[in-house]
Amino acid sequence: MHKEIRLLISPTSVEEAITVINSNIDYIDCKNPKEGSLGANFPWIIKEMKNLIPSTSSQLLSATIGDFPYLPGSASLAALGAAVSGADIIKVGLKGPKNEIEGIELMKNVVKTIKEYRNEILVVAAGYADQDRMDTSPRYMEIPTIASKSGSDVAMLDTFIKDGKSLFDFLDDDQLSMFLEKAKQLHLLTALAGNLRKSDLKRIKHLSPDIIGIRSAVCENQDRENGIIKKELIEEFKKELYK
Numbered sequence: 001m002h003k004e005i006r007l008l009i010s011p012t013s014v015e016e017a018i019t020v021i022n023s024n025i026d027y028i029d030c031k032n033p034k035e036g037s038l039g040a041n042f043p044w045i046i047k048e049m050k051n052l053i054p055s056t057s058s059q060l061l062s063a064t065i066g067d068f069p070y071l072p073g074s075a076s077l078a079a080l081g082a083a084v085s086g087a088d089i090i091k092v093g094l095k096g097p098k099n100e101i102e103g104i105e106l107m108k109n110v111v112k113t114i115k116e117y118r119n120e121i122l123v124v125a126a127g128y129a130d131q132d133r134m135d136t137s138p139r140y141m142e143i144p145t146i147a148s149k150s151g152s153d154v155a156m157l158d159t160f161i162k163d164g165k166s167l168f169d170f171l172d173d174d175q176l177s178m179f180l181e182k183a184k185q186l187h188l189l190t191a192l193a194g195n196l197r198k199s200d201l202k203r204i205k206h207l208s209p210d211i212i213g214i215r216s217a218v219c220e221n222q223d224r225e226n227g228i229i230k231k232e233l234i235e236e237f238k239k240e241l242y243k
Contacts, residue, residue: 005205005241008062008191008213009234012041016229017049021059023234027089028053029062029213033225037160038064038093038126040078043085050086062124063087067160069096070136072109079110083117090114091124091156095134100142100149107150115151122189126156129170129194134160140171140179148186155183158213159194162224167194168203176207201240212241 008027011017020028030046032039041063050061063082068075079090092110097103107125114121127143128134138146140157147155157179159167171179176192183190193213196204204212218234219227 005209006211007238007241008193008211009218009229010064010213010215011049011229014045014048014052017052019229019231020234021052021057023231023238025059025234027060027062027211027213029064029089029091030087031064031215033162033215036067036093037128037158037162038067038091040064040066040082043081046082046085046087060088060122061086062089062091064091064093067093067095068106070098070102070106071096072106075106076109076113079123080113080117083114083121087121089122089124089154091126093126093128093158093160094143094146095128095137095160097138097146098136100138100145103138103142103146104149107146107152111151122153123151124154124156124191125150125152126158126191128160129157129167130159130161130165132170140175141182144179144183144186144188147183147188152188154189154191154211155179155186156191156193156211156213162195162216164195166196166200167192168200170194173203173207180207180209198237198240201237205241 006026010029032041065078125147191211216224
């Protein structure tokens, strides 16, 4: 019996957020795909999505602040903006840091900012499985170290370029297992994303991350930018994930 994997779905609009919340998804992840893999949405959208979640619900609102360059001050301010707007989880894409040292420096400042504001907010250090296609960005096995040494709560892998390729096109099951095991040893929560499909769920369940993040899999025509999240696609995905 595998542990239950928590599901994070990324709506871009208030209308989509209503669909996701009504589907009883654990994490509602406010993002803007037009601004990149972890593109940031506007503060008022974060606030509106937060207000939609019933006060009695255990659902949490996540917000992405962007695929960030190596600008610790700017990242800290952006993260605080997401926190003030109501985010319970803040995801930072480590696009600009060239190595572990820069990654730790960026995330350490974000963590200090967020934990001083509200200690319960979770901070996610997100790296990219397709790092070889990027100019900079830490290697995937550096992400757990960056997360741990900066005081972040979650180590995540996503894909940077959204061209239909998935996480599994860049890292095999053994590499992902090593990533997850390293993060677990460092007492971090783990998250996997990157064009994950219903057909990947057998492999995902075997890998057993704490969280998986999706958008395109539950959008009409599997189109993350122009498609709308559909309730029936969420239900199909959930059924496969939790069977």
